[in-house]
Amino acid sequence: MTLRLRNLSLSYGDVPAISGVDLEITQGTTLAVLGASGSGKSTLLRAVAGLEPSRGEILWGDEPLHRLPTHRRGVGFVFQDHALFPQRNVLENVRFGLEMPHYNRTDAAKRASALLDRVGLAGFEERETHELSGGERQRVALARALAPAPRVLLLDEPYGALDRELRERLMLDVREILRESGVTVIHVTHDHDEAFALGDEVAILHDGRISQCAPPSEVWGHPCDLATARFLGHTSSLHAEKVRAEGSSSSSGLNLTTALGDFAIPYENAPSNGSFDTECCVTWRPESLRAESLNGSTEGGAPLDQRGRPLLRVFGTVMECSFRHGHYLLSLETAAGRVEGISRESVPRDQRLTLALNLDEVRAYAL
Amino acid sequence: MDRHSPALTLLRRTSLSAAAFFFAVFFLWPISTVITRGVFVDGTLDLSSLTRLLSNSGLRRVIVFTFLQASVSTLGALVLGIPGAYAFSRLAFRGRAGVLALLTLPFVLPTVVVGSAFVALLGENGPLGGLHLNGSLAAIVLAQICFNYAVVVRSVGSQWAHIDHSAAQASRTLGAGPARTWLRVTLPSIKPSIVSSALIVFLFCFTSFGLILILGGPGTATIETEIYRATMQSLDLRTAAALSILQILVVGGVILSGMRAGRVDGRSPRWRPSGSGLLKLNSKRSLVLTANLLVVVLLVGAPLGVLISRSFTTSSGLGLNWYRSLGELGSTGLAETPLKALSNSLTFAAVATFIAVPLGLIIALAVTVKGGQTISARFMERAVMLPLGVSAVTLGLGYLLTLDTPPLDLRTSWWLIPIAQAIVATPFVVRIAVPIIASTDQRLRDAAALLGARPSRVWRSVDLPVIRSAVATGAGFAFAISLGEFGATAFIVRPETTTLPIAIYRLLGRPGETNFGAAMASAVLLMSATAAILILLDRDSLGSRS
Numbered sequence: 057m058t059l060r061l062r063n064l065s066l067s068y069g070d071v072p073a074i075s076g077v078d079l080e081i082t083q084g085t086t087l088a089v090l091g092a093s094g095s096g097k098s099t100l101l102r103a104v105a106g107l108e109p110s111r112g113e114i115l116w117g118d119e120p121l122h123r124l125p126t127h128r129r130g131v132g133f134v135f136q137d138h139a140l141f142p143q144r145n146v147l148e149n150v151r152f153g154l155e156m157p158h159y160n161r162t163d164a165a166k167r168a169s170a171l172l173d174r175v176g177l178a179g180f181e182e183r184e185t186h187e188l189s190g191g192e193r194q195r196v197a198l199a200r201a202l203a204p205a206p207r208v209l210l211l212d213e214p215y216g217a218l219d220r221e222l223r224e225r226l227m228l229d230v231r232e233i234l235r236e237s238g239v240t241v242i243h244v245t246h247d248h249d250e251a252f253a254l255g256d257e258v259a260i261l262h263d264g265r266i267s268q269c270a271p272p273s274e275v276w277g278h279p280c281d282l283a284t285a286r287f288l289g290h291t292s293s294l295h296a297e298k299v300r301a302e303g304s305s306s307s308s309g310l311n312l313t314t315a316l317g318d319f320a321i322p323y324e325n326a327p328s329n330g331s332f333d334t335e336c337c338v339t340w341r342p343e344s345l346r347a348e349s350l351n352g353s354t355e356g357g358a359p360l361d362q363r364g365r366p367l368l369r370v371f372g373t374v375m376e377c378s379f380r381h382g383h384y385l386l387s388l389e390t391a392a393g394r395v396e397g398i399s400r401e402s403v404p405r406d407q408r409l410t411l412a413l414n415l416d417e418v419r420a421y422a423l
Numbered sequence: 424m425d426r427h428s429p430a431l432t433l434l435r436r437t438s439l440s441a442a443a444f445f446f447a448v449f450f451l452w453p454i455s456t457v458i459t460r461g462v463f464v465d466g467t468l469d470l471s472s473l474t475r476l477l478s479n480s481g482l483r484r485v486i487v488f489t490f491l492q493a494s495v496s497t498l499g500a501l502v503l504g505i506p507g508a509y510a511f512s513r514l515a516f517r518g519r520a521g522v523l524a525l526l527t528l529p530f531v532l533p534t535v536v537v538g539s540a541f542v543a544l545l546g547e548n549g550p551l552g553g554l555h556l557n558g559s560l561a562a563i564v565l566a567q568i569c570f571n572y573a574v575v576v577r578s579v580g581s582q583w584a585h586i587d588h589s590a591a592q593a594s595r596t597l598g599a600g601p602a603r604t605w606l607r608v609t610l611p612s613i614k615p616s617i618v619s620s621a622l623i624v625f626l627f628c629f630t631s632f633g634l635i636l637i638l639g640g641p642g643t644a645t646i647e648t649e650i651y652r653a654t655m656q657s658l659d660l661r662t663a664a665a666l667s668i669l670q671i672l673v674v675g676g677v678i679l680s681g682m683r684a685g686r687v688d689g690r691s692p693r694w695r696p697s698g699s700g701l702l703k704l705n706s707k708r709s710l711v712l713t714a715n716l717l718v719v720v721l722l723v724g725a726p727l728g729v730l731i732s733r734s735f736t737t738s739s740g741l742g743l744n745w746y747r748s749l750g751e752l753g754s755t756g757l758a759e760t761p762l763k764a765l766s767n768s769l770t771f772a773a774v775a776t777f778i779a780v781p782l783g784l785i786i787a788l789a790v791t792v793k794g795g796q797t798i799s800a801r802f803m804e805r806a807v808m809l810p811l812g813v814s815a816v817t818l819g820l821g822y823l824l825t826l827d828t829p830p831l832d833l834r835t836s837w838w839l840i841p842i843a844q845a846i847v848a849t850p851f852v853v854r855i856a857v858p859i860i861a862s863t864d865q866r867l868r869d870a871a872a873l874l875g876a877r878p879s880r881v882w883r884s885v886d887l888p889v890i891r892s893a894v895a896t897g898a899g900f901a902f903a904i905s906l907g908e909f910g911a912t913a914f915i916v917r918p919e920t921t922t923l924p925i926a927i928y929r930l931l932g933r934p935g936e937t938n939f940g941a942a943m944a945s946a947v948l949l950m951s952a953t954a955a956i957l958i959l960l961d962r963d964s965l966g967s968r969s
Contacts, residue, residue: 105596106595127600127604130598135592140590142587142590156598156603200597204597
């Protein structure tokens with residue numbers, strides 16, 4: 057079975073929140089939908105759950121879920137703020153979905169207890185929800201959503217309110233629980249780490265549209281357009297012109313002329329192998345531009361890094377330097393304007409620096 | 424307030440003692456006298472007057488009817504008010520603020536005005552006069568629902584708008600249909616406000632005096648009207664006192680059970696900081712909205728509309744005759760013209776406001792000192808609410824029984840009226856001022872102090888502006904309440920100090936088209952005065968907020 061969203065759209069008044077979303081999620085897998093605030097992530101889930109009226113189709117196999125009211129869709133939802141029922145204790149919350157007429161009530165308490173056990177909350181049955189910590193509330197919400205054995209589970213930024221350590225622990229636990237249960241999951245988040253760690257596939261939602269949907273490594277390595285690249289951390293960009301490859305050219309790849317100099321990048325580093333017109337935009341993540349000693353053995357030709365990958369010398373003046381995970385993030389003024397790179401050591405402001413841009417990691421996009 | 428400055432501490436203690444003395448003389452003493460008069464005869468305990476309440480079939484009927492009309496009215500207010508709460512707090516439609524203002528109008532108007540409006544609608548020559556409801560239980564219940572509809576709509580509505588709606592959505596995703604979700608998730612979440620508004624409405628209906636006096640007929644006497652009748656007509660003060668004791672017991676019981684029901688526990692619903700999204704109208708919701716708008720129009724719009732139209736209707740067509748007659752005594756049988764009564768009312772209300780606002784403010788400041796956490800602060804906050812638990816009628820009776828000996832022989836003095844009105848209004852001033860004053864952010868005081876402000880300067884620049892806004896709001900309410908006060912005034916008013924509410928009641932009780940017309944015009948005048956104050960107040964509080 058596959059969950060298919062076809063041309064799914066939803067507007068608030070005249071403002072479109074999501075438009076023309078097409079997605080396919082194979083049964084038992086997790087699709088992580090990554091998007092900035094206001095990109096329409098929660099709206100997408102609310103449309104799938106039927107909490108907001110939407111246009112387009114939502115199909116489970118051949119069954120049109122979009123024609124069913126929310127309570128008949130068999131879709132579980134873990135809300136961002138958990139939405140636990142305040143008048144019910146932990147067990148009563150988890151049991152709620154099992155109290156519907158079509159469930160066997162005698163098994164309800166047993167199943168609810170088993171689920172609490174599975175999420176690590178055995179013994180919490182009689183606790184009131186206000187006595188729980190953030191992580192515990194989250195686990196109750198998950199157990200409650202899983203109790204009626206939904207076909208599809210929707211997770212709306214479920215770890216947003218938790219501290220980092222708890223989040224890391226819970227993320228792995230939950231992934232295990234979801235794999236065991238074999239449920240199909242749509243998990244929306246604005247957190248890159250979360251999306252790439254948990255998704256069997258990652259979809260990028262931008263202004264209510266899916267710009268890319270692919271396995272995590274594919275999305276990370278080959279953002280499909282400029283906006284997606286920027287969203288995925290390509291913070292430096294500069295204007296470039298394509299040089300028509302002449303027969304005599306020795307370099308194989310896309311030849312580009314920029315204010316930082318001329319260089320070539322592999323064809324696959326541009327969508328449709330760079331079949332755009334003359335002008336384009338090249339981008340990279342800060343990690344691709346390093347303040348490191350260049351390999352001196354390449355005098356005359358293009359410098360190479362230690363693994364033999366082509367590099368471009370970039371000269372810049374340090375404008376800002378701040379410590380990030382294990383390195384220093386530099387903001388540099390160059391001939392092509394402001395770009396970002398990294399350094400192993402702290403660099404004082406106004407210092408001139410030579411850096412190496414790893415051309416294998418540079419991407420080019422149509423303007 | 425600065426707790427370290429000896430001068431300010433002395434000022435606070437002195438003013439608090441003065442406030443306590445005022446309450447002791449003008450509230451505790453009269454009320455305790457009423458109670459003593461009911462259960463003591465010649466210095467010995469005698470409960471025969473209380474047992475007579477149950478053995479006398481006439482009194483028993485009065486008591487049963489009081490409970491009956493209050494229960495039926497409360498039920499009616501809930502049945503109409505809960506759907507109204509949904510329609511007006513959850514649905515998005517243009518003119519919401521206007522509808523909320525209209526439906527709240529009867530609640531803020533003097534009971535005499537609402538009573539007159541229903542007389543205009545249901546009485547002889549009224550548009551619904553043919554139904555012969557005037558003087559019946561139905562008329563009383565309708566007017567009580569009209570008066571209290573806003574309590575349910577606003578209190579349940581504000582909780583409904585603020586509950587965590589994702590809980591209801593979670594319920595839908597867990598397989599519960601709309602009906603089950605409402606019963607199992609939404610209803611438990613709004614239950615506290617339903618219970619508390621039901622108790623408040625019951626209390627208002629149980630102690631309702633003016634409405635019943637005006638709309639009631641033979642067989643519709645309640646405890647309140649019976650206290651009045653026993654005092655004024657039969658001069659049977661022992662029965663009046665006994666009825667007052669019963670009234671205090673019932674009201675006290677309802678308030679206690681309300682406090683228990685309203686106690687915040689962990690299971691009370693989580694409130695969102697702001698209402699999360701109104702629902703867009705679809706065909707089903709439009710139908711619900713239309714039905715509720717119809718209720719507002721029929722319940723509130725119709726009586727008030729008819730009142731206004733009848734104040735302009737004369738035998739020879741539309742005209743201002745009745746308004747012109749307000750300056751004349753004519754055949755009214757009153758000692759003063761309705762216009763003079765209006766001027767009396769305005770004067771008394773102003774004096775009452777000047778008493779109630781400082782009194783309320785002193786208590787509010789004392790209550791909020793140290794965040795209101797001290798035992799004395801909590802005791803005071805409860806104690807000052809006592810007048811809410813004793814009907815104005817009982818207070819009026821208490822004044823008749825106590826303030827008749829020098830140096831406090833005030834029965835012939837006009838001062839007694841504003842004093843009584845101030846006692847009725849002060850709890851409201853406290854209720855309004857406490858949250859405003861308590862809302863002062865301690866961090867602002869800390870910031871001012873860190874910036875070098877001395878305690879008195881901190882008080883001037885942080886606390887005083889807040890207090891000023893509390894004074895303005897409290898004064899508006901105190902004035903409006905005093906202007907429409909009827910129960911206590913009815914006992915202590917003298918012909919030459921007649922207030923407008925009393926004049927309207929007397930005019931309605933007299934035969935003749937002129938008197939009826941003058942009553943209608945006076946009621947419209949009183950309604951306009953009250954509405955004007957509240958509109959000013961609203962604008963003022965909006966202005967200070969912005």
